[in-house]
Amino acid sequence: MGYLTTHILDTTKGIAAAEVEIQLFKYTQDGQKVFICSTLSNDDGRCDAPLLAEDDFKAGIYELEFAIDKYFDQQGISVAEPGFLNTVVIRFGINDESSHYHIPLLVSPYSYSTYRGS
Structure with a gap:
């Protein structure tokens, strides 16, 4: 699975968020749009467990939402209000229920990028 x-x-900062x-x-x-779960990233910028695994990991369209404005505020990085980025949303599809889907987010207060990682 x-x-x-x-x-x-x-x-x-060049660090994990x-x-x-x-x-x-x-x-x-x-x-x-149906809510599945909520979690916090750990000290390594990762989640302690997969967001979806085993029987819950199904083909379909999903969306990850990252509360990035709160993160930068906690880091003491001030930006004009409202900030350019608030919640970063990544919508993606899963079509292979036997694969590992890894969605990295590289982010600053003014830009972000993502890709399908491994």
Whole structure:
């Protein structure tokens, strides 16, 4: 069975982003957004357990939401209000239920990037 993980890197400081609130949602066939879980990133910018694994890991459209504005505020990085980035949203599809899907987030107060990692 496959599983889903994430990793957050603060490119402003060149460190892992700890204590970032992460929420995971799945979209139903009729386009409804359904909450699955919420967690915080650990000191390594990762989650302590996969966000989806085993029987919960199904093909479909998902969305990760990262409360990045709160993270930068906790880091003492001030930006004009409202900040350019608030919640970073990554919508992605899972089509292979036997694979590992890793979604890294590289982020600063003014930009972010992502890719399908390994």
